[in-house]
């Protein structure tokens with residue numbers, strides 16, 4: 001992995017999805033969400049925002065998200081993964097939480113930290129790791145497609161391509 005910044009959408013396109021993560025170390029997982037957003041041509045921004053280490057940055061980010069035009073936030077974190085829940089505390093936008101696989105507990109800590117939100121402040125929780133990140137990108141696309149017919153078509157095409165790629169028989 002290089003130290004160059006993660007690719008974000010061009011500055012002139014309206015950013016619709018905020019992709020945030022608690023640490024640089026989460027990028028290896030969260031890049032799979034970014035890849036889906038790029039494949040579906042969804043303008044997004046990518047930021048490191050930690051609930052623990054940069055709490056003011058998180059508050060600023062989440063509180064201004066709707067006014068800045070974002071529609072969905074994808075938040076990935078590991079361990080004591082407070083980022084999605086605290087983000088959802090600051091904004092009523094849909095927040096999709098991705099539990100990043102941790103070394104100590106293989107992401108069970110991340111999953112339980114994110115999924116067990118008390119009633120009243122929802123976080124849509126995805127699977128642990130790469131699959132969860134990928135599906136967060138797809139779920140963000142589904143949400144946005146409700147008001148965007150062109151994106152709905154791109155999403156349907158993406159799904160059809162996936163279906164076509166499944167072989168009838170396994171290779172021996």
Ligand code: RP5
Pocket residue numbers: 021022023024025026050052076077078079100
């Ligand atoms: C969390 O702590 C991050 O989301 C990350 O998954 C985990 C470990 O962070 P680093 O110690 O690698 O920065 O806040």
